[in-house]
Amino acid sequence: MHPQHSYTQFRLVSGQALKAQGQPRSKRLIQQTWIWMKNKLFHSSDIKVWYTCDIKGTRLWSAHNPITRHTIHGVSDSEIRRWVEQCHRTHLRY
Numbered sequence: 224m225h226p227q228h229s230y231t232q233f234r235l236v237s238g239q240a241l242k243a244q245g246q247p248r249s250k251r252l253i254q255q256t257w258i259w260m261k262n263k264l265f266h267s268s269d270i271k272v273w274y275t276c277d278i279k280g281t282r283l284w285s286a287h288n289p290i291t292r293h294t295i296h297g298v299s300d301s302e303i304r305r306w307v308e309q310c311h312r313t314h315l316r317y
């Protein structure tokens with residue numbers, strides 16, 4: 224018979240990591256996702272661009288510039304491109 228060996232692996236963890244370990248995995252995942260979304264949505268200076276489609280399937284573009292707080296809605300692809308380029312040119316002047 225061979226003796227069984229038992230090994231324990233140690234690692235250094237922060238106090239915050241210890242607190243997180245006490246929470247269920249799903250709760251940690253929700254908290255981490257919320258923090259990521261909040262940072263992306265509310266703290267980003269990137270221009271947000273999206274589109275919707277009308278009943279004919281035509282794309283209508285919209286965008287929001289969080290720096291200037293200007294928004295444009297329901298425009299063509301060439302108009303949205305001009306608007307975004309104008310935002311970048313204006314931002315580069317500052």
